[in-house]
Amino acid sequence: MAHTYQYSRAALTVDCVVFGFDEGDLKLLLIQRDIEPFEGRWALPGGFVHVEESLEDAALRELQEETGLSKVYLEQLYTFGQPDRDPRERVVTVAYYALVKLSSHSVKAATDARNAAWFDVSDLPRLAFDHENIIEAALLRLKGKVRYEPLGFELLPPKFTLTQLQHLYETILEAPLDKRNFRKKILAMDLLLETDEIEQDVAHRAARLYRFDEGKYKQLKKKGFHFEL
Amino acid sequence: MAHTYQYSRAALTVDCVVFGFDEGDLKLLLIQRDIEPFEGRWALPGGFVHVEESLEDAALRELQEETGLSKVYLEQLYTFGQPDRDPRERVVTVAYYALVKLSSHSVKAATDARNAAWFDVSDLPRLAFDHENIIEAALLRLKGKVRYEPLGFELLPPKFTLTQLQHLYETILEAPLDKRNFRKKILAMDLLLETDEIEQDVAHRAARLYRFDEGKYKQLKKKGFHFEL
DNA sequence: CCAAAAGTGTTTCACTTACACCCATGA
DNA sequence: TCATGGGTGTAAGTGAAACACTTTTGG
Numbered sequence: 001m002a003h004t005y006q007y008s009r010a011a012l013t014v015d016c017v018v019f020g021f022d023e024g025d026l027k028l029l030l031i032q033r034d035i036e037p038f039e040g041r042w043a044l045p046g047g048f049v050h051v052e053e054s055l056e057d058a059a060l061r062e063l064q065e066e067t068g069l070s071k072v073y074l075e076q077l078y079t080f081g082q083p084d085r086d087p088r089e090r091v092v093t094v095a096y097y098a099l100v101k102l103s104s105h106s107v108k109a110a111t112d113a114r115n116a117a118w119f120d121v122s123d124l125p126r127l128a129f130d131h132e133n134i135i136e137a138a139l140l141r142l143k144g145k146v147r148y149e150p151l152g153f154e155l156l157p158p159k160f161t162l163t164q165l166q167h168l169y170e171t172i173l174e175a176p177l178d179k180r181n182f183r184k185k186i187l188a189m190d191l192l193l194e195t196d197e198i199e200q201d202v203a204h205r206a207a208r209l210y211r212f213d214e215g216k217y218k219q220l221k222k223k224g225f226h227f228e229l
Numbered sequence: 230m231a232h233t234y235q236y237s238r239a240a241l242t243v244d245c246v247v248f249g250f251d252e253g254d255l256k257l258l259l260i261q262r263d264i265e266p267f268e269g270r271w272a273l274p275g276g277f278v279h280v281e282e283s284l285e286d287a288a289l290r291e292l293q294e295e296t297g298l299s300k301v302y303l304e305q306l307y308t309f310g311q312p313d314r315d316p317r318e319r320v321v322t323v324a325y326y327a328l329v330k331l332s333s334h335s336v337k338a339a340t341d342a343r344n345a346a347w348f349d350v351s352d353l354p355r356l357a358f359d360h361e362n363i364i365e366a367a368l369l370r371l372k373g374k375v376r377y378e379p380l381g382f383e384l385l386p387p388k389f390t391l392t393q394l395q396h397l398y399e400t401i402l403e404a405p406l407d408k409r410n411f412r413k414k415i416l417a418m419d420l421l422l423e424t425d426e427i428e429q430d431v432a433h434r435a436a437r438l439y440r441f442d443e444g445k446y447k448q449l450k451k452k453g454f455h456f457e458l
Numbered sequence: 459c460c461a462a463a464a465g466t467g468t469t470t471c472a473c474t475t476a477c478a479c480c481c482a483t484g485a
Numbered sequence: 486t487c488a489t490g491g492g493t494g495t496a497a498g499t500g501a502a503a504c505a506c507t508t509t510t511g512g
Contacts, residue, residue: 205481
């Protein structure tokens with residue numbers, strides 16, 4: 001099955017912009033490169049797509065291999081293919097973004113064999129390749145999409161307080177929200193299950209914990225409902 | 230610059246979902262394949278990415294070569310990479326969607342050397358590869374995005390009536406709109422320039438022609454305005 | 459004068475916004 | 486008892502939705 005472009009094909013990679021949320025800050029998981037080019041620089045986790053695996057599988061595999069993460073929310077972001085984005089040769093990368101519940105994963109990722117670490121999105125180191133562009137695109141997408149899809153819950157632990165949720169939105173949207181209005185609106189959607197548990201170890205009145213009702217969301221969505229904050 | 234995956238790289242293509250709007254119908258431009266696989270089937274215009282050109286350039290080039298179209302609104306849609314989407318070998322395709330002002334282009338495309346034709350989106354022939362999926366994704370994207378970006382104007386001639394505009398939205402959104410509310414809302418945005426011309430050759434009162442004010446839109450957008458229908 | 463579509467205002471209702479205080483808890 | 490955040494209601498304003506008739510023009 002010889003082909004015209006066989007001899008000059010672009011290489012194909014996937015890269016993942018992995019978001020986490022921790023104590024009011026939006027974080028990003030980066031890997032320190034141990035080979036040229038850009039040796040020593042921080043970069044997005046990612047790598048070459050195997051010839052028999054799907055793009056999404058490649059992204060999941062690379063995440064697992066490089067950061068130990070699995071079971072994350074993953075969505076294709078954009079494909080970056082400027083001819084000069086890799087100094088060695090033509091490399092086209094399909095970027096994904098992932099949302100992880102940082103609480104359960106943070107330690108693992110930070111102690112992985114390869115040097116991985118979480119960075120505050122507003123304080124990133126210099127990056128390899130065009131990864132700043134990719135991250136910028138991911139931030140824009142997240143900011144846009146979080147308002148009309150219930151993505152936020154993917155960044156919080158399964159049980160969370162309304163204040164945590166509000167802070168998450170405030171961080172992503174980079175805008176303050178009115179506490180009473182926020183609670184009214186989100187509760188009126190009827191997508192949160194009130195648990196009978198409360199926050200632990202706080203030096204003030206403990207807040208009630210809620211849980212996102214995935215099933216109810218899907219059900220409502222079928223009936224034409226759409227989430228909007 | 231030898232590389233591990235050199236010998237088994239996926240091929241990389243671009244495909245374009247080209248939308249047009251004509252007399253109340255949303256149309257799609259397809260090419261009839263003259264080679265295997267899927268010889269004789271209709272398919273999206275597209276082809277292999279050259280190793281030194283950007284993805285967008287490749288999409289523009291293929292559009293020009295296969296359909297004669299240029300100066301269209303073009304935006305990356307999604308990258309399709311299921312390993313079995315091409316029966317010959319692994320082919321990853323970066324899909325774009327394009328919006329064209331059909332009025333000025335329709336004849337050219339239909340008479341091109343290769344067999345190209347416009348089809349009503351609700352009455353498509355059998356398609357090659359996974360092109361139905363790509364089209365479905367494009368329709369969803371168009372439907373979602375047309376409400377918060379002024380894309381609709383890319384499908385209309387430079388001068389259009391408010392009724393034409395409303396029909397366009399009704400077609401894309403697949404929902405009827407109230408005439409008075411529609412006009413109130415769109416005019417209140419202050420993005421349309423009233424021309425002193427009117428429709429020609431109609432057997433009833435002729436409607437006023439408007440023009441989309443691109444400059445004003447960019448200006449307002451900077452100030453935090455965002456289009457929403 | 460008839461057919462066909464252009465064009466236009468008002469009321470109702472729902473939702474968004476703005477805003478401030480009391481409550482529960484742990485230290 | 487104090488500091489800290491948790492939790493709540495209401496009024497005003499804005500924008501969306503519903504709705505029907507008159508005007509213009511060509512045939």
